[in-house]
Amino acid sequence: MLPVDWCLRSRAKRIAIWMGWLALVALFVWCWQIMTETTIWAFVWDAPRQAQDVGGRMLPPEWGYLPELMQPLWDTLNIATLGTIGGVIMAVPVALLAARNTTPSATFLRPIALFIIVASRSINSLIWALLLVTIIGPGLLAGIIAIALRSIGFIGKLFYEAIEETDPKQIEAIQATGAGPAQVLTYGVVPQVMPALWGISVFRWDINIRESAILGLVGAGGIGLKLNASMAILAWDQVAVILLLILATVVVSEWVSAVIRRTII
Amino acid sequence: MIAQYPTTWRRPHQIVPDRRLRIALQIGVLVYLVLAFSTVEVNWQRVTEGMERGQRFIMGFLQPDFTSRWRDISQGLIESLTMTLTSTVVGVLISVPIGIGAARNLVPRPVYLVCRAIVAVSRSLQEVIVAIFLVAMFGFGPFAGFLTLTFATIGFIAKLLADDIEEIDETQAEAIRATGGTWFQLLDYAIKPQIMPRLIGLSLYRLDINFRESAVIGIVGAGGIGATLNTSIDRYEYDSAGAILLIIIAIVMVAEYSSSYLRKFLQ
Numbered sequence: 001m002l003p004v005d006w007c008l009r010s011r012a013k014r015i016a017i018w019m020g021w022l023a024l025v026a027l028f029v030w031c032w033q034i035m036t037e038t039t040i041w042a043f044v045w046d047a048p049r050q051a052q053d054v055g056g057r058m059l060p061p062e063w064g065y066l067p068e069l070m071q072p073l074w075d076t077l078n079i080a081t082l083g084t085i086g087g088v089i090m091a092v093p094v095a096l097l098a099a100r101n102t103t104p105s106a107t108f109l110r111p112i113a114l115f116i117i118v119a120s121r122s123i124n125s126l127i128w129a130l131l132l133v134t135i136i137g138p139g140l141l142a143g144i145i146a147i148a149l150r151s152i153g154f155i156g157k158l159f160y161e162a163i164e165e166t167d168p169k170q171i172e173a174i175q176a177t178g179a180g181p182a183q184v185l186t187y188g189v190v191p192q193v194m195p196a197l198w199g200i201s202v203f204r205w206d207i208n209i210r211e212s213a214i215l216g217l218v219g220a221g222g223i224g225l226k227l228n229a230s231m232a233i234l235a236w237d238q239v240a241v242i243l244l245l246i247l248a249t250v251v252v253s254e255w256v257s258a259v260i261r262r263t264i265i
Numbered sequence: 266m267i268a269q270y271p272t273t274w275r276r277p278h279q280i281v282p283d284r285r286l287r288i289a290l291q292i293g294v295l296v297y298l299v300l301a302f303s304t305v306e307v308n309w310q311r312v313t314e315g316m317e318r319g320q321r322f323i324m325g326f327l328q329p330d331f332t333s334r335w336r337d338i339s340q341g342l343i344e345s346l347t348m349t350l351t352s353t354v355v356g357v358l359i360s361v362p363i364g365i366g367a368a369r370n371l372v373p374r375p376v377y378l379v380c381r382a383i384v385a386v387s388r389s390l391q392e393v394i395v396a397i398f399l400v401a402m403f404g405f406g407p408f409a410g411f412l413t414l415t416f417a418t419i420g421f422i423a424k425l426l427a428d429d430i431e432e433i434d435e436t437q438a439e440a441i442r443a444t445g446g447t448w449f450q451l452l453d454y455a456i457k458p459q460i461m462p463r464l465i466g467l468s469l470y471r472l473d474i475n476f477r478e479s480a481v482i483g484i485v486g487a488g489g490i491g492a493t494l495n496t497s498i499d500r501y502e503y504d505s506a507g508a509i510l511l512i513i514i515a516i517v518m519v520a521e522y523s524s525s526y527l528r529k530f531l532q
Contacts, residue, residue, distance in 0.1 A: 043404030122517035
């Protein structure tokens with residue numbers, strides 16, 4: 001006997017999938033209850049009025065504040081650029097140690113390099129900045145180091161994957177000429193991964209511009225400091241100018257990075 | 266005649282083959298670096314004073330103290346984890362219709378433009394900045410964090426989902442259309458089977474990202490483990506801060522490996 005209706009899955013499979021979704025819903029409800037235990041609902045229902053209030057204070061933006069923001073903006077760009085350079089310098093050796101085909105010791109050094117990459121990736125630059133500000137004091141240096149430390153993981157991961165994808169034939173050809181390990185690296189590996197490294201670095205620079213804009217919130221210099229100051233005195237019209245400036249910078253940097261990547265790759 | 270051939274070989278430059286342009290670029294970079302470094306003022310006295318703290322922090326990282334602040338840490342962790350899950354679920358639920366709306370091959374042009382605009386707004390605003398505003402509106406605590414992460418999830422999932430729908434195999438959609446199927450039947454029988462594995466993969470990936478972000482937005486008052494971390498650093502309790510950071514790294518590692526494993530299993 002043929003079934004009347006056509007179905008993609010068998011009955012047992014359908015029930016299993018249905019139970020899976022039910023479990024997800026139950027988990028969601030449970031998490032929601034735990035999360036909202038301490039929520040003060042009066043504040044939540046009050047939100048539209050608050051939003052209107054803040055929105056009203058942001059308009060019109062105080063454009064006269066713009067010239068004062070140029071120095072912090074320059075600082076922010078410097079944090080992002082110098083941080084990216086620092087990150088690349090530290091990430092390249094880590095990536096060489098982490099890539100399966102260039103690592104000197106797969107059992108000992110490779111796990112260490114992979115751990116450095118994961119640790120750097122899982123801690124956001126804002127947290128790095130928070131730590132560094134308490135250690136070396138507020139200022140640009142803390143921001144630069146925070147950005148550099150966060151960039152190691154990102155650049156390191158993408159770069160070591162690029163190294164692992166190199167064509168072994170070219171490396172073998174260099175080895176066949178009797179080249180030493182350093183020469184194999186410069187003539188066999190580097191030419192293959194150089195465009196990737198530039199692309200990754202520019203991509204990370206673009207992300208770093210976004211991140212460095214907010215590092216000032218924890219005292220690490222740049223335009224975030226001004227944002228923090230304006231918010232502390234509830235000058236929402238200044239906050240509006242700062243946010244628009246950050247948005248414009250992000251759009252421009254994204255465009256620059258897209259153009260550079262298109263010309264390189 | 267042989268003498269005319271060069272005896273040495275110089276590898277041509279890969280990125281900028283033109284020599285003059287290259288030199289100009291190098292000089293430009295040098296000038297920029299000098300200018301940039303001159304703006305970095307370093308208070309060396311403060312740095313040397315801070316080295317002692319740095320040492321204490323590294324010691325705290327090596328000998329983390331999980332116990333004395335365990336109540337606060339577990340509270341922050343529970344907030345972060347619940348916030349992560351709820352925001353991912355709600356964010357994915359909202360981003361599915363927006364993602365479908367942002368696919369050029371399924372909807373009329375006005376809907377496409379509106380949905381793409383929503384995606385662009387959500388993607389261009391930094392999580393931390395969104396969190397600042399939502400904390401100002403909804404008060405401190407994980408609820409503001411939940412809203413922030415939901416907002417960020419919408420832009421991420423909707424964009425990638427829309428890009429995937431635009432790249433589906435058109436012949437399958439054509440087949441359903443040829444049978445006289447309605448728009449919803451088209452979605453159900455032609456689009457859904459093609460993008461479902463990818464959507465689940467993206468959601469798992471976003472779950473992972475949301476946990477990382479939940480550790481950050483706590484710094485501006487949106488609850489979660491970030492708030493606990495901020496407090497412990499403010500109190501100079503580096504051993505507790507080290508413990509929190511190790512927990513974050515461990516959870517991120519577990520989440521990353523299990524989500525990549527699950528994604529491989531699903532595809």
